[in-house]
Amino acid sequence: MDGSASPSAAAETDTQGGEAPSKAKRGNAEEKYQHGQPVYFPEELVDNWVSFSRRGLYYCYSISLRGSSNTTADPTDIILAVKCDLGPDFLRHSFNSGGIEITIKYSHKIHLTQENVIFARRFQTTVLSLLINSDHSEVSDAIKYFHELQVDVGVVYLLLPTVYGEIDWCGIEFSTSSVYDDVTDKNLRHCHSCKDADILQTMDDPCCRCILQNSVVYAPRDGNFYNITDLDLIVNQPLDLNNRSAVSCKSKLLLVANGLFRVQNFLYKCYEKRKERGSHKLPPGLCRVVMAPVSTNTLLSFSFIPSIMYRIQCLLLSAKLKIQLGPRMQQFNITAMEILEALTTKECQETISLESLETLGDSFIKYVTSQNLFSKYKHREDILTSMREKKVANAALCQLACKSELVGYIRGELFNPKKWTIPGLGYDTCGNNEVFFRATNNMYSLKEISIKSKRIADTVEALTGAYLSACGELAAVHFIKSLGMDVELHSKMQVERIITTKSEEFIDVKSLQTILGYVFDDSSLLIEALTHSSYNISGIACNERLEFLGDAVLDYILTDYFYREYYSNCTPALLTNLRKASVNNCCYAHAAVKAGLHKHILHFSSKQMINDLENSGRSFSGPSHGWEPGIGLPEDLADLFEAIAGAIYVDSRNDKEVVWRAMRRLLEPLATPKTMEPDPLSELKELCECKSYPQPSYSPTRDDAAGVTRVVAKVKAAGTEYSETGKGRNQEVAEALAANALLKKLKAAARG
Secondary structure, eight states: OOOOOOGGGTTTSOTTOSSSSGGGGOGGGTTOEEEEEEEEEOGGGEEOHHHHHTOOEEEEEEEEEESOOSSSOOOOOEEEEESSOOOGGGSEEEEEETTEEEEEEEEEEEEOOHHHHHHHHHHHHHHHHHHHOOOHHHHHHHHHHTTSOOOSOEEOOEEEEEETTEEOHHHHHHHHHHHHSOOOOGGGGSOTTOOGGGEEEOSSSEEEHHHHTTOEEEETTTTEEEEEEEEEEEEEEOOOTTOTTOOOEEEEEEEEEEEOOOOOOTTBTTOOOOOOOOEEEEOGGGOEEEEOSOOHHHHHHHHTHHHHHHHHHHHHHHHHHHHHTOGGGGGSOOOHHHHHHHHBOGGGOBSOOSHHHHHHHHHHHHHHHHHHHHHHOOOOHHHHHHHHHHHHSHHHHHHHHHHTTOGGGOBOSOOOGGGSOOTTTSBOTTSOBOOOEEOGGGOEEEEEEEEEHHHHHHHHHHHHHHHHHHHOHHHHHHHHHHTTOOOOOOSSOOOOOOOOSOGGGTSOHHHHHHHHTOOOSSTHHHHHHHBOTTOOOTTOOOSHHHHHHHHHHHHHHHHHHHHHHHGGGSOHHHHHHHHHHHSSHHHHHHHHHHHTGGGGOBOTTHHHHHHHHHHSOOOOOSOOOSSSTTTTOOHHHHHHHHHHHHHHHHHTTSOHHHHHHHHHHHHOSOOOTTTOOOOHHHHHHHHHHHHTOOOOEEEEEEETTTTEEEEEEEEEETTEEEEEEEEESSHHHHHHHHHHHHHHHHHHHHHO
16 A cells, blocks of 8 residues: 555544545645735726726626525615626526525626716715724725725726616715715705605704604714614603703604614625614714715615625636636636535635545546646655655745645635625725735735635645536646646557556456456456555566555545535535545555455455455455454555456546446445545544544554554543553554544543
């Protein structure tokens, strides 16, 4: 077998050996950071306001919001107006945000005057500042900021509210002109049809009822903003001591008000569901009108805008990456959303994540690299393994990504609406000024971040998985080649072989072919697969090279099976665990014994091995998946299993389906989400994380004379140190047994 995880990597890798998590040998790059990496921003949303306001012609995209928002209001559609076509991925695109189904689709082109742009910019900046900020002075500063159009490059686009499917220009212009201009004419504070009896005195100026009923007001006494939804005639209203804004009055109109909708990250997988806003009643004389009129429905829609626009921003970058990869990649039809999933790390904590695609891409890169090395070199297995690990190591993949300028596309942190730049404001609500600079690849960037090398490598694997899943193996190979990796996908490997022995003299070919359900064209491959390095017979090669190849083939076909079978209905963690439970030494060794393959191995002590297994009293009739069925079995049996897979792969001219049919019958029943159990090391680690215990420690000692390794596993839980010892043929087995015993002790202590 070509290596296994070190003790320090046990929590991150498949400690049962094998190559399931080929990251086991990538350790050194995992703690390194790539400092000062730019975070790209899409050019389609960058301009200066003077230039933008003079364009005249704008591309419009309809943003529709449908579904329950847990409020009495219904969101209205919003029109996004930008300087250019956003591309084919935005002809129609849907996603879920905060329980609302968001649909973005191209609508039409529109002519706007510079005055239209100025009013629309004022409207969106004020609404978004109100919804994101809770500080009156910050909102006031925002209002002052946009009196002039900036010539500096910044985030530039328009968000236009609609009424009955049309842009609400009347509301946009009236609400902005009545609040932001220096008003001396009271008539601008009410419609001309209103009578004097409908005029109410606010804290600053008289306003008519029609304006107050759909306005946003500020109540200085409690420092809050409110949305006025109605007016209520109150007679002999007593003083509410719990309401600082309320006053005692006899017969007065009070403003029925609700707090503004709270902006949050609605892309967050655990976003907080909205609660119905409590109603307040406020005297007009204690309120300042900030914006009027603006409907509750419009405010609700704009509360989703930071999350929606951040998703649009990310999709635009994903579409840009498809182009950046070069003309050869343009032949493959992959959506921006599929690319975006591969760019979204788990740190973003969204419903999409690269983890499943990373698992798939990792196995494919290992497979195609192994295939290339096997066909190109006649080296021993250990040399081939070393060469493979250098190619697929985190450090190597990270270097490829950096050279290809991919890092700026990676989404490496949780979206924070407070740090989202309001278009037209020029800074975010945390006070960070909008400063654009040209990053590599002639891209715009707003900031720089530090990102782990491992996360960069994960993204390369995930993008490989995305192209593989969407477009097939050729696309995945073209992708990794576009980054500079020297690989080819061999449809048929030409393996020169000199047959000098008669197979029947060494093995029972017919019986073995019956077990495998496969008839070899070249049965000498079967002899090679069964030959252990200790079986030193002239003219017979040992199985190590076939084991190297078969290991990668099995890893890939099993991972591909689980991905396609369960991807849509299981979490990324479950998919990873299905792979770990099925692609490991214990599973392979158990399957080999269950099928009786151990009786055919050409090994210097094969008779002793057979006797030991038959006299062990163990049953090998159950499922092979998981850590326990094959625990403690010789690794030679797992090597044998992988070598047979490699032999069938070569004999069938690289036909993975043939390999899958033969090896699946030996591995069945396969693991499923219902039958799969986590290995004890992973379960113990998760338990400690859940209970906020320190991570477990493992102390190994080796007794070479007895051929046994002992491992002491320790955990400090609630002030008490618990420990258990496991022993086995190697450290991996001993660690698993120690962890399993410690788990049982901790669970018993929790029950007691």
